[in-house]
Amino acid sequence: MKTVERLDPRVRSCIRKRGFTSLSDAQKQAIPLILDGNNIVLIAPTGTGKTESAMFPVFNGLIPLPGGGGFKAIYITPLRSLNRDILSRMQWWCGELGLTVGVRHGDTPMAERRKQALSPPDLLITTPETFQALFMGKRLRQHLAHVRYVIIDEIHELAGSKRGAQLAVGLERLHVYAGEFQRIGLSATVGNPGEIAGFLCGVRPCSVVQVPVAKQLDLSVQFVGDDFRHQVEVLKKYLKREGSTLVFVNTRVTAEALGHALFGHGDVEVHHGSLSKEVRIDAEERFKKGEIRTLICTSSMELGIDIGRVDHVIQFGSPREVARLVQRVGRAGHQLNTISRGTILATGFDDLLESLVIARKAGANEIEPVVLPRYAADVLANQVAAIAVEYGEIECSGIREICERTILFPDCDELLEKVCRQMEDHHLIRIDGSRIVTTARARRYLAGNLSMIHDERKVPIFDIVSRRTVGTLDESFVVGWVHTGVVFITKGQLWRVLEIADGKLTVEPAKKAIGELPSWEGEQIPVPHSVAQEAGGIRRTRSLAKYRTEPDGIAFASAFFREMDKNRSLVPTDDLITLENTDDGVVCNVCAGHKANEALGRVLSILLSARYGTTVGLELDAYRMLLRLPSSIRAADVRDLLLSLDPATMPGVLRLALKRTALFKWKLVQIAKKFGAIDPDADYEKISIQRLLDFFDNTVVQQEAYRELLSEYMDIDTAAAIVTLVRNGKIQVALGPHSLIGAGGLLSSRDQIPPPTMDSAVLATLKRRLSQDDVILACMNCRDWKSRTIVSRVEEHPRCPKCGARLVAALKPYEE
Amino acid sequence: MKLEFIRSGPALVIENEERLLVVSDLHFGIEADLAAHGLHFASRSTERLERLMRVIDLTDPDRLILLGDIKHSIPSLTRQEYHELPGVMETLRSRLPLLIFPGNHDIGIERFAKKTEICPRDGALINGIAFLHGHMNPAPDLFGNLIVVGHHHPLLALRDEVGCALQEPAYIRAGLMAGKGDLSVPAAKVAQTRLLFMPAFNELAGYDISRIVNDPFSPLSRCMDSKSAEIILADGTYIGPFSSLVQDEDG
Incomplete structure (x- = not known):
């Protein structure tokens, strides 16, 4: 039987009315599976009718159900703006089919919420956070018992984050009321669809339907250089040639700068997260209607908000990740079976090589996996509090059963116990034997912590x-x-x-600071190890044959290599690490990607800091690290240290290194907030919170800070693997003069690793004080010369200017 | 007179006729106040008391001087204080004789202390050394001596060569300046008077030294001669004059 024929005639008539003449591949594969009651993850590029594939069979299942009584289907998206978009699409369908639909999220007015509590819509569109709030009200909980379908849109956005972990537990909490319901996940292309299925369904069976994306991509890389005016000129040429264009940039600052430069065109708008909702919606609408041809945007436009026809996507600067490029370029060619065309404008040497690698990987379907956060203790704490409020009191084993049905918290017995005891310390719950009891604080805590997003003041x-x-x-x-x-x-x-x-x-x-200091400019997208390593491979072979580029890029790359050779600089590659002395410290060129460099850089820093008793400043990107060191420590010292590293001890060293850094303390405070230790509106001016943080030593809060940093911010395994390759000679280490490559790059992460004790700070202070002290020099030979000065002005070996003797005594002024 | 600086306090041993152990600003019960400000932590009174008992064991003094702010909550006692303070005081008392110089946070301390333990709020001389908490004007007969005070919680920020700042509890030692502040000190006694500001024993307290000196908030800090102010770390390391730290700022 044809797929369409299995649908209810009313649904089919709607499909015809909407003008769908044929079903896409995605729909043909997915619809029968959903009709048969399977859980499913559907992986397809934006614009292949993903939403419809999921919703046709869901409508089909909803029509025969009796009206009213509760929510029958819940549609969850990561963003309110997506909710609005989905709502406007669903309203027509539900209207035609006699179903009710409602949206509920942070912006929904009280009156509307009350109405939903009294007469719940059949289809509820919501966010993960508001989904959590549904469990707080008695009446809403009753409505949850009727849920038959849960659809999670843009599931790849959620699965890798703590928001997603919270949602996974939330789905199992829903299971308590609704029993088994059908789960449908809609995802962009990822490297590990099986994991996404596990995230959605736990251990239940789940089908994966994947529509290949690679053959629908047409990617090219254009070198534009680092001069902003030239970049703008090239961009203008592209915009003139193409129809409607999305220009993706990596930072808001770049978005604004480009917007300003192109403002004269008149048909350009800027779209990013710092702009107000009204401004963004206006830009989307005008683009959709064709009033403007170009939208300059950040990741705010990656998700599937419908903005109509896009002919071409330009990525300004390296997209840093393959998944991101695929997602962004996938916005072009919104019609079925059309090719998505995208161009990367590469702005420098690292940028060019990286862009070529990413474009090649996208074509070969080598997309990064989404890493699921397993055993996130703060998510568990948040959900324990939520469940305590939901039930008033509950057996701890009941909480465990709920959590263990997800694949994120299997066998979480021990962790759960630790989490509960920690929460009791913060007066968030009470433990009464084997039961967890809610407190007056728990409800207040939950009101401020519905979300796992750190909504920071x-x-x-x-x-x-x-x-x-x-x-x-x-x-x-x-x-x-x-x-x-x-x-x-x-x-x-x-x-x-x-x-x-x-x-x-x-x-x-501050006028002077010898070291570079922690900077906080927002977190950047890390370049994965595989990309940085392949870029290092291009540096080694100097061959661009495998990659799609144009004459400008080839000419630039070969000129760059010529210049390096002319300066007799060593070119660091995937099998050569070079160390260079600079005025500020030592540059280590390692093609390892952000996270591995972050781990390696910190290990080196703490060992240097312990060995020489000084603070070490650290800045890094995917290809190099700058260790800011006192001038007495040179590249050769860093090489000796690197060669003596033991990969087995690196994780332990890294933990020590992290503990005193700004990054760790920042993370610790965020997690402590989720454990209820610190209220969202806490008055932290009264006391030294830094010392309060010491109380988290050896607690589950500290454990979680380590877990998150070591899994999400740095990659110690890769760093250790690189050190192993150094030890067995597969990667060489060489010293070289400061080079173009060493000096290049935007150093995007900064921190300091202070020494274990403040001895050096005390000594430095004492030394400065002593060098300012008055001293009297007196010749003990001729006894005819005496001079009063300060210590810092005295020569290393003072001589008597009268008799030339070295027999000069240094006296304190009061000894005169 | 001999001074010993005990880093694990911070605490001070003063030995002349007898060995006196001085600790200041314990702030038992601070957790209840933190909770009122949105910071929810289990009580650390037991750990704090144990630390103090270790210092007592280490130094073996004849008497313990509690230089004020033993408890934390004002203006009224909290449940935490009712619950914990009797035990704290009894543990200390059963080990050695106590002298209490009540501070601004010690409203209601009478409930937990013996009458004979409580000294005047404006200070007293013990073995020729003046003690008071430091929140009010000192009794006139204290001038001309070494005056040991708490109340200020001094904390020193130091920078090392790379520029990282670290913080440590520290003492400020300073002379008086005639005519400064609003205390009337007999002229003859100005030069003989020395002030010693003690760091807080409570692990959470701390107030930057440059702000204590530059922006004084108590009767004694207001009449201190800031040019003579010197800094000593909790372990007794002599850092040098306060003025040399100020010069360092950009050097």
């Missing part, structure tokens, strides 16, 4: 000299690390903290 930075606000910092960063006297960098300038009071940070410009 921003602390304004007030410059006392210019008397203006110069920027903001994440509150958790301020709380965890900043104290009076520290110097930090933001907006490319150094600031010293004078005071933290009245919810703001009062600073003055």
